[in-house]
Amino acid sequence: MSNSEVRPAGPRCEAAGRGAPAGQAGVLPPRAVPLGGPRAMTVRRTLPQRDRTLIGAWCFLDHYGPDDVAHTGGMDVAPHPHTGLQTVSWLFSGEIEHRDSLGSHALVRPGELNLMTGGRGISHSEVSTPRTTVLHGVQLWVALPGEHRDTGRDFRHYVPEPVRLDGADVRVFLGTLAGAASPVPTFTPLLGAELLLAPRATVALETDPAFEHGLLVDEGEVRFAGTLLRPAELGCLDAGHATLTLTNETDAPARTVLLGGTPFQEEIVMWWNFVGRSHEDIVAARQAWQNASDRFGTVDGYAGERLPAPALPHATLTPRGNTARRGADG
Structure with a gap:
């Protein structure tokens, strides 16, 4: 997919380390x-x-x-x-x-x-x-x-074959979770999985405490590390958690995508598709x-024709890392 935003503004984020109580997930609104x-x-x-x-x-x-x-x-x-x-x-x-x-x-x-x-x-x-x-x-x-x-x-x-847990079906497409491991190689330690939670189910997942995690809610309302997430919201949780708890707060199935990985130590420049x-x-x-x-x-x-690149901004693009990890005051 091509990124049409070449000058994204983006709202301020209720990120982990910025407004979220210690040990709880922050919220990234879409x-x-x-x-x-x-x-x-x-x-x-x-x-x-x-x-x-x-x-x-x-x-x-x-x-x-x-x-x-x-x-x-x-x-x-x-x-x-x-x-x-x-x-x-x-x-x-x-x-x-x-x-x-x-x-x-x-x-x-x-x-x-x-x-x-x-x-x-x-x-x-x-x-x-x-x-x-x-x-x-x-x-x-x-x-x-x-x-x-x-x-x-x-x-x-x-x-991936689905893994049946008490209260959830899990499909692990990258990394390892719930006893399932994807054979697809990655260049840094990563986790990617779809989780379908049964109505009112609570699931505790053993995870690598060295990983940061993000949980995208597609359908339903899910409590993730103490924070309620609504559809299209992304919960984010810094490293240091060996267990992640997810609770479906609704009477219908809830679908989520769980992402994780070790903190990326390099600053990057993202512009268009590069x-x-x-x-x-x-x-x-x-x-x-x-x-x-x-x-x-x-x-x-x-x-059809290929996409032309948009014009570069009239400013120098600067590398960025995770501002959320630089402290609550930025």
Whole structure:
């Protein structure tokens, strides 16, 4: 998915360490971002925000749907580039056709992980299929650490088996949780899982205390580490917790996505679809894309033109880490 925000303002965040009692999760509210055009599909973005850039290496979270494709037109994102990151696609309903410059041609379906590594440079397109009536899911990005940010292109597909717990079904697409482990390799320690909570159920999950965690609520109202989260909100919790407790506060099933990872120690620059370490990194990547350089390759099979890069802002892009970890006073 292409990032249409090149100058995101973002609301102030009720982040962990800023307004949340010790040991409790903070709340990142979503903001609406249209994905272009008069019939644009609108996504709800919770990462990045002004006061929280990352949860582990997770640096971007778009949550969309359920969208009636007959009304919104669905998803049609022309070929666009990525550098310094991995894209993680996870659907709840619908189907998306993925094509990339590695030559991958795959379908994104509910409960199936599609992970693409950009590294030095990759391009891809994403189009909802004619079979799709309702499109609903999340698009996530992972920042690559400095030693691996120029790695080669890669694409992985994985279908996790559900793990049945007392009160929840869990699908682990990255990392390890509830006795399940994803075979998909990552460049930093990560966790990604969908959890479907039974009505009024409480689930205690053993987790790595070295991880930061984020919980996105898709459906229902869920209490996460003492904080009530409503649909489309992202709870964030700093490292230091060996057990996470989730409670579905409603009489219907609740669906969530749990993310985690060790704190990302590097500052990054995120602009458009690029993750770099400096303003110069972004300028070079943008110029390479505009010049149709071999750095990003070409996407075959998409009927249309590729996306042009937006203009750079009239200011130097500065690296940022997690302001939420710099103390309650910022």
